[in-house]
Amino acid sequence: MNLSIPNEVGRLQSVLLHNPGREVAAMTPDRASENLFYDVVPFEPMVEEYRRFRKVMEVFSEPVFIRDRLAVELRDEGGLARRWLVHHGLLAGLHRSKAARLHTWLMKASVEELIQGLVGGREKRSDTLEDYLSGETHDLPPLPNLFFTRDPGFVIGSDLFISAMAHPVRRREGLLTALALGAWRLDDQSITPDTGSIPRMHMLSGSIEGGDVLVLDGSTIVVGLSQRTNPRGVDSLISSLWSRRNGKSNPPVPHRIILVHLPHQRSMIHLDMVFTLVSSTQALMYRPLFEGVRGVRVTGVSWENREPPRFYEYDSVFQALEAAGHPLEPLWGGGGDATVQQREQWMAGINVCSLDEGLVIAYKNNPATIQTLAHAGFSIMSDQKVLSSRDLMEKRPLCITLPGLELARAGGGLRCMTMPLTRAAVTR
Numbered sequence: 001m002n003l004s005i006p007n008e009v010g011r012l013q014s015v016l017l018h019n020p021g022r023e024v025a026a027m028t029p030d031r032a033s034e035n036l037f038y039d040v041v042p043f044e045p046m047v048e049e050y051r052r053f054r055k056v057m058e059v060f061s062e063p064v065f066i067r068d069r070l071a072v073e074l075r076d077e078g079g080l081a082r083r084w085l086v087h088h089g090l091l092a093g094l095h096r097s098k099a100a101r102l103h104t105w106l107m108k109a110s111v112e113e114l115i116q117g118l119v120g121g122r123e124k125r126s127d128t129l130e131d132y133l134s135g136e137t138h139d140l141p142p143l144p145n146l147f148f149t150r151d152p153g154f155v156i157g158s159d160l161f162i163s164a165m166a167h168p169v170r171r172r173e174g175l176l177t178a179l180a181l182g183a184w185r186l187d188d189q190s191i192t193p194d195t196g197s198i199p200r201m202h203m204l205s206g207s208i209e210g211g212d213v214l215v216l217d218g219s220t221i222v223v224g225l226s227q228r229t230n231p232r233g234v235d236s237l238i239s240s241l242w243s244r245r246n247g248k249s250n251p252p253v254p255h256r257i258i259l260v261h262l263p264h265q266r267s268m269i270h271l272d273m274v275f276t277l278v279s280s281t282q283a284l285m286y287r288p289l290f291e292g293v294r295g296v297r298v299t300g301v302s303w304e305n306r307e308p309p310r311f312y313e314y315d316s317v318f319q320a321l322e323a324a325g326h327p328l329e330p331l332w333g334g335g336g337d338a339t340v341q342q343r344e345q346w347m348a349g350i351n352v353c354s355l356d357e358g359l360v361i362a363y364k365n366n367p368a369t370i371q372t373l374a375h376a377g378f379s380i381m382s383d384q385k386v387l388s389s390r391d392l393m394e395k396r397p398l399c400i401t402l403p404g405l406e407l408a409r410a411g412g413g414l415r416c417m418t419m420p421l422t423r424a425a426v427t428r
């Protein structure tokens with residue numbers, strides 16, 4: 001699989017998506033918070049919103065679906081992909097008898113049944129009283145957050161990074177993402193990343209999630225230090241990037257990280273809830289964090305050639321962006337009113353997804369944020385309107401609005417629902 005992410009806003013070519021299915025429908029109210037949702041989400045309306053989102057993605061890019069890819073990868077003759085899952089910890093931490101039970105199932109199940117279980121969950125089949133009486137309902141719990149494909153993995157340059165998810169309820173997502181992208185084939189010694197179309201993969205450690213990672217350009221990435229991404233996680237990313245510093249890579253491997261320290265608050269789990277790019281010169285930002293001298297702490301990390309990484313502080317994110325040769329004009333999410341800023345940030349208003357230079361999709365239920373984009377010169381149009389005419393599709397700058405009330409209650413926005421695999425370069 002060809003991977004190439006040189007930036008955050010170049011035309012999106014291929015992107016990894018997942019249609020939410022029974023793993024979401026299975027959620028009971030008492031499990032919503034442990035599953036990282038704001039609330040139980042009504043299934044049909046949510047799927048309808050997702051269908052409209054998918055339609056836009058299909059017109060503007062080439063989506064690759066996790067389920068389809070898993071079906072291809074799991075069909076391998078020798079069961080290597082299945083063994084790869086076990087080897088990389090699918091059954092780690094489970095009680096011996098449960099692990100043995102799942103192992104047998106994993107090796108024998110049909111591909112369809114396997115995908116159902118890995119994504120939608122596999123109900124408990126108790127063979128001990130202790131297990132029978134335990135409160136657990138599943139041997140393998142469902143993965144309701146899998147449609148937030150942004151988080152379990154990310155691409156920088158042409159390398160694939162598998163996140164170390166902060167919460168156990170999301171850990172299997174990283175394995176499935178790696179499997180879906182064919183990375184298990186790396187264990188076949190006859191293939192190397194440089195000769196085949198197999199991505200070079202880095203399994204990260206500590207805690208780090210894709211929603212905190214933004215590829216600014218070929219030299220710099222911006223990373224959130226957040227509830228989900230800790231210094232140890234960033235250290236593992238640094239050492240992966242550093243190990244690639246002399247490799248010839250196209251797109252290049254960045255050598256600078258701007259680290260934004262985020263408050264540990266539910267609505268700001270990831271950087272992309274407070275900071276996204278809408279073009280290569282403009283960013284939607286959450287004003288209370290970034291404006292003025294009391295803005296959040298910003299740390300820099302960079303390395304040159306053989307030198308080890310150096311760490312230093314910036315006065316503000318704007319100073320850091322300027323120093324990286326990539327200044328950005330802030331557009332304040334939620335407009336000028338402090339209450340509205342908070343409400344729309346909570347509803348993932350800032351979490352827009354960039355499809356092209358000056359082309360974003362946004363949830364329409366955040367009117368003040370949409371207004372901000374309109375003031376900045378964006379034409380604002382509904383998905384239905386844009387899809388009705390070629391001319392409208394080519395308009396720039398353009399913000400396509402989509403309904404997202406139910407999707408937002410799952411705790412994320414449109415950027416969270418996309419994992420870009422290839423983007424075009426931008427010439428600034």
Ligand SMILES: NC(=[NH2+])NCCC[C@H](N)C(=O)O
Nearest residue numbers: 036148211270410411412416
């Ligand atoms: N990139 C993002 N902001 N992702 C949002 C993920 C939301 C998901 N419910 C979680 O808490 O993990």
